[in-house]
Amino acid sequence: MNLPSETDVADSISALCRALNENSRSAVGLDMSLTHSLGFDSLKLMQFFAGVEELYPDAALEDWFIEHSADGRDTLRSAVSYLVRFLPSQAAKG
Numbered sequence: 001m002n003l004p005s006e007t008d009v010a011d012s013i014s015a016l017c018r019a020l021n022e023n024s025r026s027a028v029g030l031d032m033s034l035t036h037s038l039g040f041d042s043l044k045l046m047q048f049f050a051g052v053e054e055l056y057p058d059a060a061l062e063d064w065f066i067e068h069s070a071d072g073r074d075t076l077r078s079a080v081s082y083l084v085r086f087l088p089s090q091a092a093k094g
Contacts, residue, residue: 003087009056010080016051017076020044030077035069052083059086 004012010030017028021038034040040048045065052061064082068074 004056006080006084009083009087010076012055013052013076013080013083016048016055020047020051028076030080031075033072034065034074034076034079036072036074052079056083056087059083 014028014030017032017034017038020040021028021044024038028038032038034045034048038044049061049065052059061079061082064079065074068078
């Protein structure tokens, strides 16, 4: 099984955020915070988590978000790093 590269994960997470933030003309960058920069409310966050789980079944970002959201560390880059570390352990289980 080929694991997605960090670039692949970053591209897919960025595309997901662009789709969820379709009414905004702002570019989506990896150093943007979901809550501070992109302004995702609870509904958008739920859609984001569901989108991530659709892209990467069994991946869960809720614990990452709880740990990182209070001070704006909930960046796309941080989410990508978390997922990249998480995916190999999931692939080993499959």
